Amino acid sequence: MTATRSGEWVLLSYRLPREPSTPRIAVWRKLRRLGVAQISDGLVALPADPRTREQLEWVAEEVTDGGGSAAIWLARPSTRAQEDQLAKAMAAARAAEYQTVIAAAAEAAGGDPAVRASAVRRLRKELRAVQRRDYFPSAERDQAQTAVQALAAPGEDDMRATRPGRAGRPARPVARQARQEPA
Amino acid sequence: MKWATRAGIHIDRATCAWLIRRHIDERAEFIFVTDPADIPAGTTAFDIPGAELSHHGGDCSFETILRRYDLTDPVLWRIAAIVHEADLEDQRYDAPEAPGLDLVLRGLSITRGDDDILTITGPVFDGIYEYCKRAILLGREPA
Numbered sequence: 001m002t003a004t005r006s007g008e009w010v011l012l013s014y015r016l017p018r019e020p021s022t023p024r025i026a027v028w029r030k031l032r033r034l035g036v037a038q039i040s041d042g043l044v045a046l047p048a049d050p051r052t053r054e055q056l057e058w059v060a061e062e063v064t065d066g067g068g069s070a071a072i073w074l075a076r077p078s079t080r081a082q083e084d085q086l087a088k089a090m091a092a093a094r095a096a097e098y099q100t101v102i103a104a105a106a107e108a109a110g111g112d113p114a115v116r117a118s119a120v121r122r123l124r125k126e127l128r129a130v131q132r133r134d135y136f137p138s139a140e141r142d143q144a145q146t147a148v149q150a151l152a153a154p155g156e157d158d159m160r161a162t163r164p165g166r167a168g169r170p171a172r173p174v175a176r177q178a179r180q181e182p183a
Numbered sequence: 184m185k186w187a188t189r190a191g192i193h194i195d196r197a198t199c200a201w202l203i204r205r206h207i208d209e210r211a212e213f214i215f216v217t218d219p220a221d222i223p224a225g226t227t228a229f230d231i232p233g234a235e236l237s238h239h240g241g242d243c244s245f246e247t248i249l250r251r252y253d254l255t256d257p258v259l260w261r262i263a264a265i266v267h268e269a270d271l272e273d274q275r276y277d278a279p280e281a282p283g284l285d286l287v288l289r290g291l292s293i294t295r296g297d298d299d300i301l302t303i304t305g306p307v308f309d310g311i312y313e314y315c316k317r318a319i320l321l322g323r324e325p326a
Contacts, residue, residue: 029273050191054189054193058232061233061237062238
């Protein structure tokens with residue numbers, strides 16, 4: 001979890017009028033897509049890099065365009081513990097999203113080839129979106145990747161589909177979980 | 184005419200610069216700044232917070248420039264869809280090319296400076312324009 005941590009964070013503080021709700025919802029959706037850490041009401045954070053900074057600056061513009069006020073800050077948490085807390089909360093949020101992908105892959109594994117092929121397309125897209133907002137990769141990241149790949153890999157999956165007893169059970173992700181317990 | 188934008192260019196700024204040079208101002212000169220306050224007087228700013236020619240109403244800067252300059256060429260709007268998805272990834276358009284083009288620009292942003300990136304990507308976007316134009320005229324993917 002420490003490899004990608006720079007210590008510097010980009011913060012967006014913002015206020016938007018309650019009504020109309022359209023800009024509020026648009027901003028909320030954007031922040032969710034970016035995977036921000038919610039520090040408090042109207043204050044969100046991302047590990048600072050040129051991309052995250054630029055993305056939050058555009059959200060700030062959108063807040064201003066929507067009749068609100070917003071500011072962008074570069075900041076460092078004053079203690080390591082505080083930073084760990086932020087990073088852990090973000091990693092946990094992504095881990096839950098990866099678990100959803102893993103569960104969907106397991107469910108589709110029992111389906112016929114057409115169902116599985118369409119699940120692979122959908123889950124790969126979903127997985128890419130989650131990976132884009134994953135700043136502190138966890139074991140679930142690999143597990144989700146493996147689960148979707150297992151759904152796509154023809155040999156192994158065809159065998160599984162023809163054997164009734166094993167249909168729907170994602171063998172590999174479970175095995176990996178045992179080896180790679182999150183720290 | 185002088186144009187200013189944020190330093191560290193990616194897909195939106197690179198395509199905007201190409202669009203400006205090919206369709207708005209053949210002799211455009213570009214200046215790259217890190218703070219909007221450093222934009223020199225008499226230059227037109229784009230894709231930087233506070234500029235008119237930037238993200239507005241869910242549009243990326245490329246789309247904003249097309250609207251402001253009344254550029255209705257359907258080929259440019261097809262490119263706008265790709266730029267929008269590469270930059271904002273909000274699924275407004277179906278543009279499967281976007282992640283690939285985004286990767287090319289991200290890679291260049293690591294190895295090259297802003298002026299170099301404009302020099303390199305100019306012919307790339309010319310090619311993409313020609314491809315999209317033929318696709319629209321033919322009604323199918325050109326060879």
